[in-house]
Amino acid sequence: MQNIKFLGTSNHFLNKTAVSSMLLSFASSEGFEVDNIEYNFVDSKKMYSLNKDYLNHTTDTDIITFDYSENKTISAEVYISKDMMIENAKENSQTLENECIRLVSHALFHCMGYKDKSPNEKKTMRLKEEEFISAVSRETKLDV
Secondary structure, eight states: EEEEEEEEEOOSSHHHHHHHHHHHHHHTTTEEEEEEEEEEEEEEHHHHHHHHHHHOOOOOOOOEEEOOTTEEEEHHHHHHHHHHHHHHHHHHOHHHHHHHHHHHHHHHHHHHHHSSSSSSHHEEEHHHHHHHHHHHHHHHHHHH
């Protein structure tokens, strides 16, 4: 089906076509198929509520991925905190676009089985995210 939606964000800093293309490409390169991914960009109040209600966490977070994938077919509902995304971009001296792309890819990689609990897992996840950001950047330059 390959249905990828971005809700609650605008096109002015996210090339949805390029990002969607890379999501499909990265998934395919590891033998996965994307059925449905819905990215919901929400405020910190909504994110806190989701974190508390579904994960029993009473802290802020930048992303929550509800992964419904089965048999290498990706299906997920993703929530990204717009407030944390902006804060993370500032803290890490990143553009808002790159931070957004990092979070979008982060959800995909979780659905593909990548973890980020241990230092080695975090290192692998960051490398995958950087590879994804670079690929989207190249795709965007080709579109110009």
